[in-house]
Amino acid sequence: MKINAGEIRVGMLLEYKDDLWQVLKTQHVKPGKGGAFAQVEMKSINKNTKLNERFRSSETVEKASLEETKFNYLYEDDQNYFFMEPKTFEQIEIKKNIVGEKGKLLTENLEVSISFYNESPISVDLPNQVNCKIKSTDVALKGQTVSSSYKPAVLDNGLSIQVPPFIEADDEVVIDTRNLEYIKKI
Template sequence: MKINASEIRVGMLLEYKNDLWQVLKTQHVKPGKGGAFAQVEMKSVGKNTKLNERFRSSETVEKASLDENKYNYMYEDDTNYFFMEPKTFEQIEIKKEIIGEQGKLLTENLEVSVSFYNENPISVELPNQVHCKIETTDAALKGQTVSSSYKPATLDNGLNIQVPPFIEAGDEVIVDTRNLEYVKKI
C-alpha cells in the first residue's frame, strides 16, 4: 500500500530498496528555501542495519502489509520458541532472536499476536501485562520511604526488575511486557 512520505510514523514497516525496514525516528522538516521533506531513520528487519533517508513530501513509499494471527505459546528449545494456532492446531517455531528479552515472560498457553511478512514471522506481541512471582528480593532499608525508592528483585523466570520496598519474596506481581517494569501487587 502506497503512502505519502508525510504519513510515515515511528514503528511502521516500509518496503524500500528491496528490503523490509522498521521506522525508528521521523522528523518533518520545512526549510525556508525549497520543499518540505521527511527525515527518516530506519532499521532493516532482516540484516539489522540502519539507514537515514530523506523523502520529499510529494514522494510515496510502500507500506508493508502484514498478516497478524493469534497463537498460544507451547514450549521452547535451545534456539526456538514453539507456538500453536488455537483453531487449526497448526504449530510454528520462531527464533529466539526475534522475540528477545520478552521471551522470558512467555508462559504455557499465553496468547500472543504474531505478525507475518510474506509468510515469515517477524514479530511477536505479548499481552501488555503478565503475572509473575518474585523469586528473591533485597530487604527494604529503613528510612528510605521519603523518596519513592525501588529495590532490585528477581522473578521466577530469571528477569531482574525494580519493585517497591513492600514487595517480598513469594509475592505475585503484574509486570508490563513493553518496558519490563513492575505494575502492581496481586
C-alpha cells in the same frame, strides 16, 4: 500500500530498497528555503542494520502489509520458541532472536499475536500485562522515601526489574510487557 512521506510514523514497517525496515524515529522538517521533507531513521528487520533517509513530502513509500494471527505458546528448545494456532492446531517455530528478551515472559498457553510478512514471522506481541512471581529481592533501606525509591528484584523467569519497597520474595506481581516495568501486586 503506498503512503505519503508525511504519513510515516514510528513503529511502521516499510518496504524500501528490496528490504523490510522498521521506523525508529521520524522528524518532519520545513526549512526556510526549499520543500519540506521527512527525516526517517530505520532498522532493517532481516540484516539488523540502520539507515537514515530523507523523503520529500511529495514522495510516496511502500508500507508493508502484515498478517496478524493469534497463537498459543507451547514450549522452547535451545534455538526456538514453539507456538500453536488454536483453531487449526497448526504448530510453528520462531527463532529466539526474533522474540528477544520478552521470550522469558512466555508461559504455557499464553495467547500472543504473531505478525507475518510474506508467510514468515517477523514479530511476536505479548499481552500488555502478564503475571510473574518474585524469586528474590533486596531488603528495603529504612529512611528512603516510598514514592521515589524502587529496589531491584529478580523474577522466577530470570528477568531483573525494579519494584516498590513493600514487595517481598514469593509475591505475585503484574508486569508491563512493553517496557518490563512493575504495575501492581496481586
